[in-house]
Amino acid sequence: LLHPYILSQISPFFRLISDHIRSQTNSITFETELITMHEELSLPLQNPLYAGVVVVGGGLAGLAAAAYAARSGRTVTLFEKASQPGGRAMTNHRAGFSMNLGAHALYYQAEAGEVLRELGVPYSGKEPPSLFALSGDKLHKLPLSPLTLLRSTLLDAPAKLEMSRVLAAVMLANTQSLQRMSLQEWLEQHVRHSQLRALLLMIARLTTYTNAPELLSATLFIDIMRKAPKVLYLDGGWQTLVDGLRQAALDAGARIVTGARVVAVEHEERVQGVQGV
Incomplete structure (x- = not known):
């Protein structure tokens, strides 16, 4: 069953x-x-x-x-x-607008895209040109690469410095040893700056549609950060x-x-x- x-x-x-x-x-x-x-x-x-x-x-x-x-x-x-x-x-389709009840972006280069291709399910959409975070009443471009990290107005200088160390830790992490560790535990070990921790938790919510860092696998989050899969906003x-x-x-x-x-x-x-x- x-x-x-x-x-x-x-x-x-x-x-x-x-x-x-x-x-x-x-x-x-x-x-x-x-x-x-x-x-x-x-x-x-x-x-x-x-x-x-x-x-x-x-x-x-x-x-x-x-x-x-x-x-x-x-x-x-x-x-x-x-x-x-x-x-x-x-x-739901109302007044010419399509409103998704749950998820809104498809990681078409990840496992879901592979399954949809295997089953012959067609879809189309567009990649977002840029990603932004709203902090207070201002929009800030998300620092998802070394260049955007340097230019970002979302993080202060100490948070930027720590994020560079965190990104290095992500790339070097042995995910096999993290199988039983939650994202919350991993953040407590590797991230001290509250501003950076809030940003990483936001990225986790955005990419996994899950707001439970104490239950979310650290391995899953690290894999997502490494791969940085592209997304589509689906037509219809x-x-x-x-x-x-x-x-x-x-x-x-x-x-x-x-x-x-x-x-x-x-x-x-x-x-x-x-x-x-």
């Missing part, structure tokens, strides 16, 4: 989902056959009681999981509690990815059931099914 959390649209989790599907073809994930549901749940399926794979949640990760599993030849049913799939990747918003992944899952043979909230997983030694309301 695959249960992608609705916030798992962050790029590395795309790869986690697809790698799991590729490597677990003989595991319990694909052995469950019976889907037990409460009588209140009406499923518009030809054969609603049986599926080789059940995906709970129709966000980006759930749709990608369903597409990969169906492409592997499995019988796949995806349950989404909302009236339409997408989760926090949905886009993230809904284009939702629609593309939904179509990829359907084309592969997956069944998508909306308005079906799964509340429990029935299991003993192995998964027996799911219950919904």
Whole structure:
């Protein structure tokens, strides 16, 4: 049983989902056959009681999981509690404007871009010409390179000096030894200047869509700082990815059931099914 959390649209989790599907073809994930549901749940399926794979949640990760599993030849049913799939990747269109509910920029050179290419999901967009930070009532260009660091008006001289040391530490860090360290712990060890710490926390929130440095992996943040992946602001918003992944899952043979909230997983030694309301 695959249960992608609705916030798992962050790029590395795309790869986690697809790698799991590729490597677990003989595991319990694909052995469950019976889907037990409460009588209140009406499923518009030809054969609603049986599926080789059940995906709970129709966000980006759930749709990608369903597409990969169906492409592997499995019988796949995806349950989404909302009236339409997408989760926090949905886009609302109002008065000619597209407003993303959650994430707003796609790291197309990272894992998400690779998964979208594998599944044949088209998208287009533009890279932002410059990145700025708002401090007080002034905009400052983000110091993301040695040259912009020297010219930046966002940091004072001591913070700039410390940032040069921090960037060196990022490039030299042994990420294997940091697997169990949080970003918060890493910052406490390497960053003393409060202004610089605030900037790095802002970059972490911006690049990972996560405001929990005590839980965020230091390794993930360091990898992002090293790679400095480029982003796209998508034409039509993230809904284009939702629609593309939904179509990829359907084309592969997956069944998508909306308005079906799964509340429990029935299991003993192995998964027996799911219950919904």
